[in-house]
Amino acid sequence: MEEHGEITILLHEWSEGKPRAIEQLFERVYPQLKQIAGSLLRGERPESQLQPTSVVNELFLKLIRQHSLRFEDREHFYSLSARLMRRVLVDHARSERSQKRDGGISVPFHEDLAGIEGKSIEMMDLDRVLEELEKLDGRKCRMVELRFFLGFTAEETAELLNTSKASVDRQLRFVRGWMYERLHSS
DSSP: OOHHHHHHHHHHHHHTTOHHHHHHHHHHHHHHHHHHHHHHHTTSOTTOOOOHHHHHHHHHHHHHHOTTOOOOSHHHHHHHHHHHHHHHHHHHHHHHHHHSTTOOOEEOOOTTOGGGTTOOEEHHHHHHHHHHHHHHOHHHHHHHIIIIISOOOHHHHHHHTTSOHHHHHHHHHHHHHHHHHHHHOO
16 A cells, blocks of 8 residues: 555544554654654754654644544645644743743754745744744645645645645745745844
């Protein structure tokens, strides 16, 4: 069975309440999500207690706590995973900030976000900008989440969103500029 199809089948089985599907799904996606969490945490302060394993485990706990999840497909699962992972990081940043005046998680941007020039951005600022983007254009926000939070290639992002790679590239060029403006105007 092809991996993409298998993930979708496992998601549907999970939605139907089959407990074995959850275990199989987590086994299938755990390594990729842990790698993504690791890349998100590279810019964090060394003294932080947050580790990739704990981010992914918290993500899974948040997913399991949802009693009526219905996933349409892989894109839906990964989009929700990106949002929940972002929420874990934001919650952690808020917790650190409340304990320490200059706390927070600094996020190094993916090299493809050239408009940001690799500058680290506070997680809470990034979250604010992504929430604004979600209100304006949810599809573009999902592109950013898939491409830069979950580390999918432009081709994989296009496949998940049922569009062309050229469309993804074009829309993300616009979003990079828009995000840069929002992140550096305040």
